[in-house]
Amino acid sequence: MTIDLILFLLLALVAIAAALGMLLSRNAVYSALYLVLNFVTVAVFYLLLGAPFIAMAQVTVYAGAIMVLFLFVIMLLGADELPKAQVLPWQKPLAVVLAVLLAAEATFLLVTKARPAGDILQPDVSANTMDNLRQLGMSLFTDYLLPFEVVSILLLVAMVGAIVLTKKEKAERKK
């Protein structure tokens, strides 16, 4: 068992435990913090896979911006815990059974059918250098320039949408 494999298994354990913690926590604030832990672990996976830019984007955008927004809304609404309510009793076991089925199916299909030619990948320290960033930037601003611009428009539309949604109507404000 190599050190890489031990590192991978430990990180995978942390990632899955954090995801389960997110799923099972009664308090929404704890869920959000578990999700931050999960995102940071996935960022470390990206470093292992030789994608340093994505790892940093993951930490700043996901673990930073998005989760701060989540925590802000949870605390703003004061809705961190829901009261127990009557739910369909068979729903939870059925959901778990179906989810396990989905996991088995997805794993089987992806492992047997969608396997790329190179089976083994080597986490390589030399991949995490400025060269990676430079190549990524070149590719982003030449081959993928149009999608890049479309994403900027999408972000603008989302911003306008969020403002319009939370803004009060003029007539309502006068009353």
Add this chain to the structure above:
Amino acid sequence: MIPINYYIILSAILFTIGVTGVLVRRNALIIFMSIELMLNAANLAIVAFSSVLESFSGQIFVFFVIAVAAAEVAVGLALIVEIFKSKRSIDVDQMSSLKG
């Protein structure tokens, strides 16, 4: 040396936990977080494949997915705040005004 299959299995497990979260939980915020977890699991698979194929396209695609997720969170949380304002609750079981 780590087989790519390990990454795929991890990604499938994380995705399934996200699906279970959407199915089981009733708090709209936690359902939303589960959706983020699913996006994240898909990203992990994409980066793993891109690393095996030694291609940058996968990483660029993940970058776009992160941007779309950020936009989605902004709009989605605005919607949740609006729903909370009118219903005083974010329990998805109570969002049944359209039910006949």
